Amino acid sequence: MRKTVVWTMSIALAVLGLAACKSASVSKTDEILTYIPQTAQGVFVIDVHRAMINEAVDKMIKENKDYQKYQEFVKETGIDPQKDIAAVGIGLISEKNAEGKMNAQPAVAIQMTYKKDVLLAKLKEKATGVKELPYNGVTLYGVTEKEGEKPMFGAFYDDGHIFFGTEDTIKAMIDTAQKKSGNVLKSEALAPLMKTSNKNAMLWAVLSIPAELSAEAEKNPMTADLKSITAVQLFFDYANKSLQFEIKGVGGDADKNKKLADTLNGLKALGGLAGGEKPEIGELLSKIEVSSAPDSVKISANIPEELMTKLGKTAQATVQEKMAGAAEEKEKKEETKETKKEAVKK
Numbered sequence: 001m002r003k004t005v006v007w008t009m010s011i012a013l014a015v016l017g018l019a020a021c022k023s024a025s026v027s028k029t030d031e032i033l034t035y036i037p038q039t040a041q042g043v044f045v046i047d048v049h050r051a052m053i054n055e056a057v058d059k060m061i062k063e064n065k066d067y068q069k070y071q072e073f074v075k076e077t078g079i080d081p082q083k084d085i086a087a088v089g090i091g092l093i094s095e096k097n098a099e100g101k102m103n104a105q106p107a108v109a110i111q112m113t114y115k116k117d118v119l120l121a122k123l124k125e126k127a128t129g130v131k132e133l134p135y136n137g138v139t140l141y142g143v144t145e146k147e148g149e150k151p152m153f154g155a156f157y158d159d160g161h162i163f164f165g166t167e168d169t170i171k172a173m174i175d176t177a178q179k180k181s182g183n184v185l186k187s188e189a190l191a192p193l194m195k196t197s198n199k200n201a202m203l204w205a206v207l208s209i210p211a212e213l214s215a216e217a218e219k220n221p222m223t224a225d226l227k228s229i230t231a232v233q234l235f236f237d238y239a240n241k242s243l244q245f246e247i248k249g250v251g252g253d254a255d256k257n258k259k260l261a262d263t264l265n266g267l268k269a270l271g272g273l274a275g276g277e278k279p280e281i282g283e284l285l286s287k288i289e290v291s292s293a294p295d296s297v298k299i300s301a302n303i304p305e306e307l308m309t310k311l312g313k314t315a316q317a318t319v320q321e322k323m324a325g326a327a328e329e330k331e332k333k334e335e336t337k338e339t340k341k342e343a344v345k346k
Helices: 006-015 047-051 055-063 067-077 115-128 167-177 189-193 212-218 224-228 254-273 279-287 305-345
Strands: 042-048 086-098 102-110 129-135 138-143 152-158 161-165 204-207 229-239 244-251 288-293 296-304
Touching: 006 086, 047 086, 055 067, 067 115, 086 167, 102 167, 115 138, 115 152, 129 167, 138 167, 152 167, 189 204, 224 229, 224 254, 244 305, 254 279, 254 288, 254 296, 279 288, 279 296, 279 305, 296 305
Parallel strands: none
Antiparallel strands: 042 086, 042 204, 086 102, 102 161, 129 138, 138 152, 152 161, 204 229, 229 244, 244 296, 288 296
């Protein structure tokens, strides 16, 4: 059984089409952060409501070849992502794995309108061996993909929120929601970053870089310059018929940040040479700007809708070309096998 159970289907459909969205009214996303534990080292917020209530997304969904599956999902679950999902908040919380290493695990909160009985029945219909685990008045429902693997859990916290994550991250979210522990808005590392982030964007995020990850970066000459970056802020948005994004590495000093920016600009130039046969690649790279400041390095771009259409066609053509090449290669191998069989018979 795949992990794409009811709540993960909701996340996937919620994110569907963000890259093609146009500006619309802004819905608050701070509320969703009150369910993300203070221990999170990073947080992503998607304003799904804003992304979904526009003609561009409506057209993309209805013209998609899998639109029938979308309709079936709405009919079976009673959830229409265009109407019923407001926001998604994703916290990244460090947990030790079996080898004792720290891994980032998800703590996902979905703000939405739903019917618990309908979704729970659908979950039990699609999944086998659903594990139920009570915790502080809330039931966790776990599904394991493979034997011996830790289950992923979902919880219907209240009439307007569904939680998703590991057993530990779900419990941490419940504690946070019940005010038994602090939320990420009180995080010493992330709160200052959130105050200066573009929280009006359709997707925004802040991440604190763990010391052990910085130490790993220093070991590799290609990534050694990243050691001084202690945090990341980013956002993706769509306004005035263009995709806007910014990724900012926070930390370092003026000299280190300039050196890192120069390296990134060098890679950008190499990319332009590699994509010389495709003008749209060069056009894309020309829209990307890399700059540095005494306390940060920034990559930003404003990509027009027309260019994105060109890039989409190029990507589609490339995929079709690779698929055709793979099919031809497979056919040649089959012919070679048949030739060898005939030779053995003779």
